[in-house]
Amino acid sequence: MLDSIIKAYNEAxxxxxxDAAFAVVNDALAQGVSAEDMVFKVVIPAVEVMMSRITQDPDANLAQHFMTAQIAAEVTEKMLPMFRSPPEIIGRAVIGTASGDLHSLGKRIVMGCLKSMMVDVIDLGVNVPAERFVDEAVRLDARVIAISAMMVHTATGEQGCRKVRQLLRERGLEDRIRLVVGGAPYRFDPELYKSVGADAWASDGISAGKVIVDLMKQVRPS
Ligand code: B12
Incomplete structure (x- = not known):
C-alpha cells in the first residue's frame, strides 16, 4: 500500500x-497509515527524490524544487500533532540571508527540509546583520546559525559569515553555536566555507538538514 502512496505523492x-499532495496524505491517513510513516517514509524521501531529479533531469525546474520543500514543511506541520509520542525535536537553528543579500528562495527550501527533519528553525528574514544573527541565536537558545548567501560579495564580504564568526569568538560562544553556510558561491568553491569561518556548508536542502543535525550533536547544551 505504501508503494502506491509514495508514487501518488511524488507525482503530485x-x-x-x-492540493493533490494533501489529498494523497489525507487518503493515506484514512487508510490507517500513521503520521510517522507519512513523514519519514513518504515526505522526506520525496524531497530526496526531487533533489536528485533537479540535478539529473533537464525537465525538472525551480518551481518543483521550491514546492517540494514547501509541501514537505506543511505536511510535516500537519502530521506532528498526530504523532503517537511527541516527536523529538533535534534542536533549534536560526536562518537568514547574509547582510546585503535579498535572495530568499534557497533559504526557504532549506527551511522546508529542516522542518520535515525535525529541526526547529526560526527565520530571521533577508539582509540580516551579523549582530542580529548572534543576538537572536543567543536569545532563542539556537545551536546553529545558518546563513544563506547567493552573491559572491555577500558570501565572502566582511559583514556576513566572517563577522558572525568574529562575534561568536569575541562573545565566547563558539562551543555553544555552530555556523553553517550555503548558496551558489559555496557550490562553485566547496572550500570557501572554511575561509569565511563557517564550520560547514551544504549544497541543497536535504544535505543542509543532514549537516545541521550533525552540527547540533557536537554542541554543548547551554
Ligand atoms: C532569483 C534570483 C534573483 C531574485 C531573488 C528572488 C528571491 N526572492 O529570492 C531577484 C530578482 C530579486 C534577484 C536580485 C538580484 N540578483 Co539575483 N539571482 C537570482 C537567480 C536567477 C536564482 C537564485 C535562486 O533563487 N536560485 C534557486 C535556489 C533554490 O538556489 P540556491 O539559492 O542556491 O539555494 C540552494 C542551495 O544553494 C542551498 N542553500 C541556500 N541557502 C542555504 C543556506 C544554508 C545554511 C545551507 C546549508 C544551504 C543553502 O540549498 C538551496 C536549496 O537547494 C540567480 C542565478 C542563479 N542561477 O543562481 C541570480 C543571482 C544570484 N543574482 C545576482 C545578482 C547580481 C542580483 C542583483 C544584484 C541584480 C541587480 N542588479 O539588481 C540583485 C541583488 C539583490 C540583493 N541585494 O540581494 C547574481 C549574483 C552574481 C554574483 N556572482 O555575485 C546571480 C548569480 C545572477 C548572475 N548570474 O549574475 N535575483
Whole structure:
C-alpha cells in the first residue's frame, strides 16, 4: 500500500500540485497509515527524490524544487500533532540571508527540509546583520546559525559569515553555536566555507538538514 502512496505523492509534488499532495496524505491517513510513516517514509524521501531529479533531469525546474520543500514543511506541520509520542525535536537553528543579500528562495527550501527533519528553525528574514544573527541565536537558545548567501560579495564580504564568526569568538560562544553556510558561491568553491569561518556548508536542502543535525550533536547544551 505504501508503494502506491509514495508514487501518488511524488507525482503530485512533481506537478507542484499541493492540493493533490494533501489529498494523497489525507487518503493515506484514512487508510490507517500513521503520521510517522507519512513523514519519514513518504515526505522526506520525496524531497530526496526531487533533489536528485533537479540535478539529473533537464525537465525538472525551480518551481518543483521550491514546492517540494514547501509541501514537505506543511505536511510535516500537519502530521506532528498526530504523532503517537511527541516527536523529538533535534534542536533549534536560526536562518537568514547574509547582510546585503535579498535572495530568499534557497533559504526557504532549506527551511522546508529542516522542518520535515525535525529541526526547529526560526527565520530571521533577508539582509540580516551579523549582530542580529548572534543576538537572536543567543536569545532563542539556537545551536546553529545558518546563513544563506547567493552573491559572491555577500558570501565572502566582511559583514556576513566572517563577522558572525568574529562575534561568536569575541562573545565566547563558539562551543555553544555552530555556523553553517550555503548558496551558489559555496557550490562553485566547496572550500570557501572554511575561509569565511563557517564550520560547514551544504549544497541543497536535504544535505543542509543532514549537516545541521550533525552540527547540533557536537554542541554543548547551554
Ligand atoms: C532569483 C534570483 C534573483 C531574485 C531573488 C528572488 C528571491 N526572492 O529570492 C531577484 C530578482 C530579486 C534577484 C536580485 C538580484 N540578483 Co539575483 N539571482 C537570482 C537567480 C536567477 C536564482 C537564485 C535562486 O533563487 N536560485 C534557486 C535556489 C533554490 O538556489 P540556491 O539559492 O542556491 O539555494 C540552494 C542551495 O544553494 C542551498 N542553500 C541556500 N541557502 C542555504 C543556506 C544554508 C545554511 C545551507 C546549508 C544551504 C543553502 O540549498 C538551496 C536549496 O537547494 C540567480 C542565478 C542563479 N542561477 O543562481 C541570480 C543571482 C544570484 N543574482 C545576482 C545578482 C547580481 C542580483 C542583483 C544584484 C541584480 C541587480 N542588479 O539588481 C540583485 C541583488 C539583490 C540583493 N541585494 O540581494 C547574481 C549574483 C552574481 C554574483 N556572482 O555575485 C546571480 C548569480 C545572477 C548572475 N548570474 O549574475 N535575483
Amino acid at each position: 509534488v512533481f506537478e507542484t500540485d499541493k
